[in-house]
Amino acid sequence: MKSINNLRICMMLSMLVSIVGVRPADATLIGGQNWADEVASLSGNLQNYNGTAVGAAAADLVLGAPDSDVDGNGNAWDLVDKDNVAGWKGSGNASVTLYFETALMNLDGDDLAVTVYGGSKCQASIYGSIDGIDFSHIGNIVGTKGQIPGRPGVFHEPGATGLDMFSTLEFGSLNNLHYIRFDRAASGQGSGMFFDAVGSVPEPGTFLLLMIGGLGLLRSREQA
Ligand SMILES: [Ca+2]
Numbered sequence: 571m572k573s574i575n576n577l578r579i580c581m582m583l584s585m586l587v588s589i590v591g592v593r594p595a596d597a598t599l600i601g602g603q604n605w606a607d608e609v610a611s612l613s614g615n616l617q618n619y620n621g622t623a624v625g626a627a628a629a630d631l632v633l634g635a636p637d638s639d640v641d642g643n644g645n646a647w648d649l650v651d652k653d654n655v656a657g658w659k660g661s662g663n664a665s666v667t668l669y670f671e672t673a674l675m676n677l678d679g680d681d682l683a684v685t686v687y688g689g690s691k692c693q694a695s696i697y698g699s700i701d702g703i704d705f706s707h708i709g710n711i712v713g714t715k716g717q718i719p720g721r722p723g724v725f726h727e728p729g730a731t732g733l734d735m736f737s738t739l740e741f742g743s744l745n746n747l748h749y750i751r752f753d754r755a756a757s758g759q760g761s762g763m764f765f766d767a768v769g770s771v772p773e774p775g776t777f778l779l780l781m782i783g784g785l786g787l788l789r790s791r792e793q794a
């Protein structure tokens with residue numbers, strides 16, 4: 571009898587484990603990437619591109635997976651695109667600190683993926699922190715001269731690397747970062763800069779899944 575009870579307990583435990591295992595993954599993990607969960611703090615003039623959201627309401631638009639470049643052409647903001655970004659233009663200081671429930675790990679190579687659109691003179695200084703108190707400089711994202719197409723509001727990703735959709739940063743000796751801070755570091759014409767999403771660099775296998783998912787989405791759009 572005892573062994574049957576033990577078996578039952580084992581079964582219940584394994585069911586529990588599988589329920590836990592199949593729950594819609596941690597909210598932070600979407601598409602295999604660990605995206606920012608909360609805005610820890612912000613200061614200065616933060617807004618989305620058209621200024622329909624400002625301050626905290628704008629900062630919230632950086633949380634979660636990228637959702638602004640709806641037509642997926644790498645530019646914002648085409649007619650179908652959404653203004654789900656936060657950043658700055660014009661002049662003044664701006665800073666936003668994002669919190670990650672699951673710490674960002676120091677991987678081989680780049681560690682942080684930033685979906686960002688900016689002018690040719692945009693510049694942000696990026697800092698990381700384990701505890702939200704002590705911040706270390708991770709790097710900068712800087713606009714590229716001649717990378718602004720002719721029509722206003724249609725920006726390329728500044729300093730995009732081989733990962734194409736993202737600017738990426740390497741943590742150096744840092745690891746397990748829960749906080750990432752973006753500080754505005756340039757002002758005036760061409761310094762506009764808007765962040766769509768901030769997350770971990772996708773694992774190589776995830777790229778394939780994202781590509782397959784993207785193809786499926788294109789197909790369903792074509793059929794619609
Ligand atoms: Ca677009």
Ligand SMILES: [Ca+2]
Pocket residue numbers: 676677678679680681740741742
């Ligand atoms: Ca690294």
Ligand SMILES: [Ca+2]
Pocket residue numbers: 631632633635636637638654655765766767
């Ligand atoms: Ca967004």
